[in-house]
Amino acid sequence: MPTRRALGAAALSLLAAPAVHAQGAWPSRPVRMLVGFAPGGFTDIVARAIAEQYTAILGQNFVVENRSGASGTIAADAVVKAPADGSVLLLGHSTPNAVAAALFSNLPYDPLKDLTAVAQLAVHPHLLVVPAASPFRSTAELIEAARVRPGAISYCSAGIGSVHHIACSMLAQRAGVEFTHVPYRGSAPAMADLIAGRVDMTIEGINTVGQMIIDGRLRPLAAGTLARIGPLPDLTTLQEQGYGDIDAQSWVGIFGPAGLPAEVVAKLSAASDQAMHAPAFQRILTTGGSIPASRRGAEFRDFLALEIARYKAVLGDGQIAL
Template identity: 40%
Template sequence: MKRIAFHLFRLVALACLASPLAAAAQAYPAKPVRVLVPFAAGSIPDLVARLVSDKMTGGLGQPVLVENRIGAGGRIAAEAVARTAPDGYTLLLGTASTHMVSPLLVKNMPYDPVKDFTPIAIAVTPVSGVVVNGAVPVSSVKELVDYARANPGKIAYASNGIGSSHHLVGELIKMTAGVDMLHVPLAGSNQVLNAVLAGHVQLSFSSPGSVGPYLSSGKLKLLAVVPPKRFPGTPNVPTLAESLPGYDPVTDWFGYFGPAGLPQPIVSRVNAEIVKALNAPDVRAKLNSATQLVIASSPEELAAMMKRESQIYARIVKAANIPAQ
């Protein structure tokens, strides 16, 4: 009898705790929603957030405000969202860096990328391509791999820095193909582009949009795109996974998160508005012109991708012997 009474008491207590959350979820949103973006105004993540937020404002009936909270490679914004109440009024536009790479390369992380967040949606994947200097005698990824095998240590690729997404993609190509390539970390995308144009390095992972004029002139060649799907702007260019047998793709991405414990009705509502915004023809056109591949995923797809790709990133970091800082 006492056991039955205890379980009844427990059920009533849980119901009492859940009812305020359920009521809040039913009334959501009752005030403006903030989206923290861990990059500066004018950046690609900022563009994504503002295009989506403009559409969400109409759908939710409340202002959806973008707040640029920069610093520490995105970890300041991510930590702020992880520590906020799970009421749906503070969201994060996170990245592969904030949620998969930083936990491998940063000591004393201020948050757990899985336990402290609720996944909502993958928004887009920035499209980068396997780009080589026009003088390199290859016209496909297969020919590039064969050339690298025949010239060990003579192929150098540039990236935006140690631990950047392009650095890790280069290391994954090395692992998959069994080739030796030299990594040259540089300060930013402009320096990377200039280095491959000048022939200081033979290879880079650059946006097709940024190298378009150089492709037309023959100064550069685009061999493949890095995302797992072909990009509508370059439909005849194969993906890296299509071109390199055994390549298990990892992606750069921008995705929406809430803090842990976000009620499911709020997750579903926010996801539906994000997906609707991303699929709006004008938003999709603007993102395609910015060389962003629209994904518009479910929460479950974001969670599954993080689980799969975090394991791949861990293997890359270990194989490349990249130390945590």
């Protein structure tokens, strides 16, 4: 027969079991969400919007932390090194999570092996823009000025290796001209200098430049994607204008460190699906022309592998000098 002490111990263990389970449920404390770009850019805006949705849906604070620099790879590397318990996440972007794997030989992490792809949130088509006060009324005029004065035409980007950088480099290569690259620590400071006329042009996401076009601060010259952009159906593509199959678009999504528990991935995926139906979040994604994305888990990871292969095909064989 069990002793009174053994029965007491068993009873205590049964009472304690639910409490241990509750304590271990994720998220049990505030979650940090790292962003690799400066405050004010669209990646930062999406991060804060999804953090607000996660906070409401999952009942715990999600706090955005900006760690800009090195084309977003500083933030990505910090998440790679974080505990795989869901306490630190990354609002990832196509630059540090795909382009960087093709661009940097000394990248301190492998985007496929060292990060868990959780949920893609949005895809952003890009377009070629100049300041409203620019003398260039067409892509052809811009290219001709670069041909007459090599290096005189400058363009801004969110950093070396960013989608904007690669797209502008591709345009220069296809047109047979030379541009001068001026990198920034994110799109927000780059746009400030573009509007002020301190740089001549860029190829940037419609989510970032859409309102600036509406306000008359920027002038669009071409869609940087293979297909025309929905909100600007009359804007011809760079391909239609004779500059080859340039397809400039970027995306954002949620990542965690490698080995992120399945419970955390499942909860974040479900919360992301729920957030997509929130009117406030829908407005942020679609007002500027972004396309909501539904890739989750393994499907998102497979897409990431294809993206990396696509960029390696462009950058890895020396087609473009960055």
